[in-house]
Amino acid sequence: MKKNLLYIIAVLTLGLAFSACHKAELVNISPALVSTANAITSDTLKGTIKGTLLKNKTYYFKSDITVNDGDTLLLQDGVHLIAIGDGLTPATSPEIFMHGTFISLGTSDNPNFITTKNAATLHAEAAAQKYDNALFGWWGGITCTPAAATASKPNPQGGDAIIKWTHIEFAGANAGSADDQSFYATGSPRYNMYFANITKNLIIEDSWFFGAKDDNIRVSGGKVSIMRNTFELCGGVGGEFFNMKSGTVGDLAYNMCIGAATNALKASDAGTTGVQCNVNMYNNTMVNCGFRQTKTGRGGSINYEKAARGKIYNNLIVNCRFGIRITSDADVPNVAYxxxxxxxxxxxxxAQFYSVDGIGVKQSGDILSTTPQANNPMFYGYDVNTYNFTANPGPIVANLQPYSLIAINTGNFKLQGSSPEIGKGKTDFTPLGSVTTTGIYGTTITAPGKDIGAYQNDGTGNQH
Structure with a gap:
């Protein structure tokens, strides 16, 4: 009890500290935090829940769980939240319906895991190239949206999602009738995470995502700060690591992306939120993405389309099926790269460094050559010539791609000192900073780096 009281005092103190300069943002983040003092002691979760999952404890759920509007679910560091799902039916593939605030505060020394009961086996099978299991879709993922309006609560607000040093993996089981049919039609695969709340914040920092059946994360509106994460092996025959729609505003930087079925990062203003999709993508590293997409002309690294805008700087794109793709229907005058x-x-x-069906062309600061195998980025622990692409082979089924090419495995993607990417970054621009709160419940935005890619020679950037 004493610990919980101290926690409440700390939260209230944090709120007072922010109120002078970030009052508007606190409206988004702080209201439900006091309820996190409610410790959840049972190891089995079901139905409607709220409160705190306690440090270093393991919790299980085998049916859908819901956090109501105005409530909070907080995971202290070292929590393992295990979905008991078989991926066969919606009823046996549980989902987290997050209508309130979701906070997962893992640490570098003690990360959190949101995964399946057979995660260890699935990782081993993926390493053995049994990707049908790794990409099967074993549970329903996390869905963060406002609740449906009711007579007693006609204007539900929803909440923020704040995820730090957390592993989220192996979602993708087909949706059912309990899902909102506007974005999850019955029978369609669900994502590791879906977020749709134009007034709220999605903060994902220093976390790991693995093994989604389709899109890893899809955002249909929200203020985003996606910093220093690792995305691996997502999408069977389609799907992006991070797919953004209308109403999404913010920054994606220092993310390590390897083995997406389609694009690593995609921005599109598709939707009807009335707020233009405006995202900066800088200092990301993308390796071996796009080769499992079965639709013609799709699959690559960075994609801006359908009136999306933003800045694209300092990214490293290695052996992706397509490089930067900016379509003619993007907000071309407001896409800088x-x-x-x-x-x-x-x-x-x-030949596809800039996709031939797009309007992108070589820029003055690009490191680019039409000669194959020129400008080797010189990673510390990864041979970029291991997978001998003799043609642009997409689509190619996952089982023909060695695990070491579409997952981090033992790879080290930091740059050697003699890499051509060292010192070639652009630093004279400012992140959008749509999420302006800082501290334990806010975001830590890493500024544009002087080196190209997610790993900086001075040790900043991606910390995995």
Whole structure:
């Protein structure tokens, strides 16, 4: 009890400290935090829940769980939240319906896990290239949206999602009748995470995502700050690591992306929120993405389309099926791009550094050559020529891609000191900073780096 009281005092003190300069943002984040003092001691979760999952404890759920509007679910560090699902039916593939505030506060030394009961086996099978299991979709993922309006609560507000040093993986089981049919039609695969709340914040920092059946994360509106994460092996025959729609505003930086079925990062203003999709993508590293997408002309690294706008700087794109794709229906005058490092094993991939069906062209600060195998980025512990792309082979089924090419495995993607990407980044621009709160419940935005890619030679950037 004493510990919980101290926690409440700390939260209230934090709120007072922010109130002078960030009053508007606190409206988004603080109202439900006091309820996190309610310790959840049972190891089995079901129905409607709220409160705190306690440090270093393991919790299980085998049916849908819901956090109501105005309530909070907080995971202290070291929590394991285990979905008991078989992926066969919606009823046996539980989902987290997050209508309130979701906070997962893992640490670098003690991360959190939101996964399945057979996660260890699935990782082992993925390493053995049994991707049908790794990409099967074993549970329903986390869905963060406002609740449906009712007579007693006609204007539900929803909440923020704040995720730090957390592993989230293996979602994708088909949706059922309990899902909102406007974005999850019955029978369609669910994502590791879905977020849709234009007035709220999605903060994901220093976390790991793995093994989604389709999109890893989809955002249909919200203020986003996506910093220093690792995205691996998501999407069977389609799906992005991070797919943004109308109403999404913010920054994605220092993310390590390897083995997406389609694009690593996608921005599109598709939707009807009335707020233009405006996102900056800078200092990300993308490796071997896009080869499992079965639709013609799709699949690559960075994609801006359908009136989306933003800045694209300092990204490193290595052996992706397509490089930067900016379609003619994007908000082309407001899409700025430069200082991209490109590498291709084959001539076919080099010919698509800027997708031929887009309007992107070589920029002054790009590291780019039409010669295959030029400008090797010189990773510390990864041979970019291991997968011998003799043509642009997409689509290619996952089982033909060695695990080491579409997951981190033992790879080290930091740059050697003699890399051509060192010192070639653009630093004279400012992140959008749509999420302006800081501290334990806010975001830590890493500024644009002087080196291209997610890992900086001075040790900043991605910390995985």
């Amino acid at each position: 430069n200082n991209t490092g490109f590498y291709a094993y084959s001539a076919a991939i080099a």
